Amino acid sequence: MTMRRLKCLPRFFKYLLKNDLSNERGRSVSSFSQGEISLQTFGLKRLHNEPIFSANQQVHNQLFHSTTTSLKMRRQEYSSGLLSGRALQQQTAECIDNLPGPSNISFQDLVLQRSKTLKVKPKPDAQTLKFGAVCTDHMLQITWTEAHGWKAPAINPLGPLTLHPCSQVLHYAIECFEGMKAFRGKDGCVRLFRPDMNMHRLFCSAARIGLPHFDKVALLECIKELLRVEKDWIPSEEGFSLYIRPTMIATDSVLGLAPTKEAMLFVVLSPVGPYFPSGLKPIRLLVDTKHARAFPGGVGNNKVGGNYAPTLVPQKQAAERGCSQVLYVLQDGLGKGGLVGEAGAMNLFVLLRSTNLNEELELVTPALDGTILPGVTRDSVLRLSKSFGNMKVSERQLYFNEIEDAASEGRVIEVFGTGTACMIQPISGFVKEDGTEISLKFDSKAAEYWLRKLPGSLSNCNQDYEPISLCGRLTRKLLDIYYGYTEHPWSVVVN
Known part of the structure; x- marks a missing residue:
């Protein structure tokens, strides 16, 4: 059909045709059979008057010819009884409905x-x-x-x-x-x-x-x-x-x-430059259980402005207590300290040792349950950490009591935040609302060991004999990808 052959046209012109066709749906079938619906009715006059369209006369001629042919064929089929009035209306409606809608970004x-x-x-x-x-x-x-x-x-x-x-x-x-x-x-x-x-x-x-x-x-x-x-x-x-x-x-x-x-x-x-000019120097977080950055059924998993304005007051309160960011902990009434959410504009990660005999390492981050933003750096850290192969990597519910208990037992190895702006940001401790402080380990020497490695050399590392610092290792790995020291499918060159 003629309308199916219009894909060569800019979408805006298709939109004009679609409007004109819709306006003519009310015209009688007999008027159509008698040729009273002219080519101008089908938007050709409007298109011809468009400056950008008139610049492409060949496309205009092809459209004119195909539309003329289609109109003649339909009139002949209707006049000879091969096409009923209802079928004619249905075919015209299909042509209109199958046209693309308003234009997309081009x-x-x-x-x-x-x-x-x-x-x-x-x-x-x-x-x-x-x-x-x-x-x-x-x-x-x-x-x-x-x-x-x-x-x-x-x-x-x-x-x-x-x-x-x-x-x-x-x-x-x-x-x-x-x-x-x-x-x-x-x-x-x-x-x-x-x-x-x-x-x-x-x-x-x-x-x-x-x-x-x-x-x-x-x-x-x-x-x-x-x-x-x-x-x-x-x-x-x-x-x-x-x-x-x-x-x-x-x-x-x-x-x-x-x-x-x-x-x-x-x-x-x-x-x-660096979001935190101090580099890989750890920061403290204020644990906030009163304000909710996100909640089930909301828009915590979307990057919308409404998620950020309400965090300004808690952020100011955190600064007044010597903290750089806020860790939002959502109270769910289960008595486990609340569900750990995001740390300001960062996703939170905790590397801890399990309580079993083999003391397995586990890297934990809150699951994407609708309250957590699916960060690009977050996903990258999960994938890279899995490729390291010396730890369990988990996306699951994380309660604050679990972090607090693991810290008191000396099982927390590292805590850090991730984000496009900050990349990898180590955390040195939490300050609770009652003033209680929870100190966390951060091995700055281990982190510097990884950062001092030659760019692009991480593929040659022997992790069994090297110090543990995900902050340092992940930072070096991401920098290698960002700046092209290592070829990687995540790195998209702008020619």
């Missing part, structure tokens, strides 16, 4: 407008380059409407967003975001780390709060192009990177809680 349509004034790039200094304080010269921006889908992506000079005061994001926090990094290796190549996971997580977060779906591959290609434009902003020193923040917001200007009909997706870049 990398081929990307438009670039370079900034006329470029900023001075900051020096890669861990003490002065604050996380997220400086943005690059350009940003990626794509708008969406329910009627027309995603418009052409655009890389523009960095600038303020124009929002109506009634935009839904400002009133109902209909917003989600991602955090990822680009690294420049010693070979000069720019690399992304498992970006497919970030695109999938953004897709899931958007779906959870009613924001539009998008083509994950196309968005990633647009981000790569933004990185090519801003390649001079990517630091080459180890430990430094270019932080990437894709964000999607609801921009429909309606003071009412309803599915949004307008949205915007934008991406900004920021050169960053």
Whole structure:
């Protein structure tokens, strides 16, 4: 059928045709058989007047010819009795329903407008380059409407967003975001780390709060192009990177809680150093059982803004008590100290010895039960640790009493947090709400042993005769992948 042959057309034009066809459904079959429904009815006149369409006359001619042929064949079949009026209407309806919906993100349509004034790039200094304080010269921006889908992506000079005061994001926090990094290796190549996971997580977060779906591959290609434009902003020193923040917001200007009909997706870049400038120096966590970062049935497994604003007050309280972050422990009434959740913006890991005779090592992190964010670094740590082969790796419910008891018995080897921003962050202790402190081991010499290894040399290690420090070993392994010292499928080169 004619409509099935329109896949060569841009999706926006298909959308125009689909609307025109839908409007003509009410026209009588007899009018169709008599040829009173012209080619203009099928949207050809509208398409012909579109500047971008008129630039491709060959496509226009093919569409004109195929539509003409299809109309003649249907009129002949109807007139000769081979096609009933009901069948004619059904075929037309099928053509309409089988057409693609509003357009998706298209990398081929990307438009670039370079900034006329470029900023001075900051020096890669861990003490002065604050996380997220400086943005690059350009940003990626794509708008969406329910009627027309995603418009052409655009890389523009960095600038303020124009929002109506009634935009839904400002009133109902209909917003989600991602955090990822680009690294420049010693070979000069720019690399992304498992970006497919970030695109999938953004897709899931958007779906959870009613924001539009998008083509994950196309968005990633647009981000790569933004990185090519801003390649001079990517630091080459180890430990430094270019932080990437894709964000999607609801921009429909309606003071009412309803599915949004307008949205915007934008991406900004920021050169960053270590999230914790102290490096692998351990930090303390305040154990918080009063505030809940996430709860069953909520959105703790999605990266939405509403998960983060309520943590600001507990974070301030933690700082007042000499702690760098908050460990959220959800009370479930079982008397086990509560379920261990996340540590600020980090996933938590505990390496402990079992109580059995062989004193087996077990690396434990809370399971993805809906309250835990499926971190990219979290998943990477789980997979790498399993490949080390000298420990049991578990994703399960973890109660705070288990950690407290293991610490008092000397069975806790290491505790650390993971995240895109911090990578691997060792924990030196917990401070409970009543002031009780739980000290944790951290073997800084063992960690330094692994960090001092030559980049890319971990494949030659003999773990049976080397000190135990997952913090050090995982950090060295991840750095090797980030900066291309080791070839790995998780490392995606931006050509």
